[in-house]
Amino acid sequence: MMNDKKKLTLKDIGRELGISVSTVSRALKAHPDIAEETIKLVKEYAETHNYVPNFLAVNFRKNKTFNIGLIVPELVHHFFSTVISGAISEANRQGYNLLVSQSNDILKDEILASRAMLNSSVDGLLISISNETVEGDHLREFLNEGKPVVQFDKITDYLPTPKVIVDDFDGAYSAVKHLIDEGYTRIAHIRGREDVKNSSERCAGYLKAIQDHNLESDPDWVKVCRKISDQEGYDFAKELMESKNPPNAIFCITDLVALGVLRYLKEKGYHIPKDVGLIGFSNWMLSRVSTPQLSTVEQHGFQMGVDATNLLIEMIGNHDVENLKTVEIKTELVIRESTTLSKA
Incomplete structure (x- = not known):
């Protein structure tokens, strides 16, 4: 027995x-x-x-743990949760496990999380960097040990790795062009930090659309978020709408910021979209249940997770840490009640 x-x-x-x-x-x-x-x-x-x-014994003989690390700025975040779902789906399909952590958008926490991943002998790392990360020397430690890294969404060009990104410029351009097509002529933008690449790309798309359509441009109509929060959306909406030259439409860096704007506008009795048009970016679940429903830009987070994971596993199999491929995912404009002035 x-x-x-x-x-x-x-x-x-x-x-x-x-x-x-x-x-x-x-x-x-x-x-x-x-x-x-x-x-x-x-x-x-x-x-x-x-x-x-005994997977550990089997994997040891193969010189692999079949574990992949994934670090995001925030776990409780609609976009990143969809990326994680896609990554888990693809990793499991290919026989890998996913170890997930968050940086809280703080460089110090990102360094701790990445080194914990490295010490747990993951075969490679997926990461969306924090707002404070610039050069990413702590991530080079993976490359120095022959472990590939794939950046996604929030990236740094200082780190020589492949990247899976959204076409933020085109997504923003499409959002602003939609506002223009609906008849809005004074369009503000509540953006993210200047040193964050996806924020800069979205702002560039906004500015190009304004320029291409010869619309009024006012530097005071561009507001810079630090925390990307709904409270910042509320506060900046207050500044914009109480200024001497208020806009009649607002394009926001994310849906969360846009929901803060929406809260302010509704409190002050503005009719949306008749008085003010509003569009976000990310297609959060909350954007579908807000009143009015929020127009936005779909980033296809699940597909990003699948593509990034597939690329990383391919690199692990090829023992490749020199791949510099960039995968760009196209966005999709989602038109809802908050911008349809022609139907208001």
Whole structure:
């Protein structure tokens, strides 16, 4: 009889059933060379006796842990949660596990998280950098150990890795052009920090659309968020609408900021979209249930997670840390009630 306190091994199963260890191993994997009766016998015995595969030993022989690290600025965030879902789906499909952490958008926390991932011997890292990260020397530690890194969404060009990004410029341009097509002529932008690339790309798309359509431009109509919060949206909406030259439409860096703007406008009795048009970026769930429903730009976060993970696993398989490929995902304009002036 097996000692219940001892962990059951392939050797134990083979001894109890009178078959070889290799036959047990192949039977558990339902190998076509093994008879159905044997597969059934082995699997039933393993299940009855609570056999747990020793993945660590198997992976050690392959010089892999089959674990991938993933670090995002914030876990409780609609966009990043969809990226994580896509990454988990693709990782599991290819036989990998995903270890997830967050940086809280703070460089110090990102360094701690990345080194914890490195010390846990992940095979590679997926990361959307914090707002404070510029050069990313702590991420070079992975490359120095032969472990690939793939950046996604928020990236730094200082780090020589592949990148999976959204076409932020085109997404912003499309959003502002939609406002212009609806008849809005004085369009403000509540942007993110100047030193964050996706924020800069969205602002550039906004400015190009304004320029291409020869619209009025006012430097005071561009406000810079630091925390990307709904409260900043509320406060900047107050500044914009109480100024001497208020806009009649606002394009926001994210839906969360736009919801703060919406809160202010509704408190002050503005009719949306008749008095003020409003559009966000990200297509958060809340944008679909707000009143009025918020127009926005879909970033396809799930697809980003799939593409980034697939690229990383390919690099792990090829022992490649020099890939500099950039994958760019196109956005999609989502038109809802907050901008449809022609139907108001």
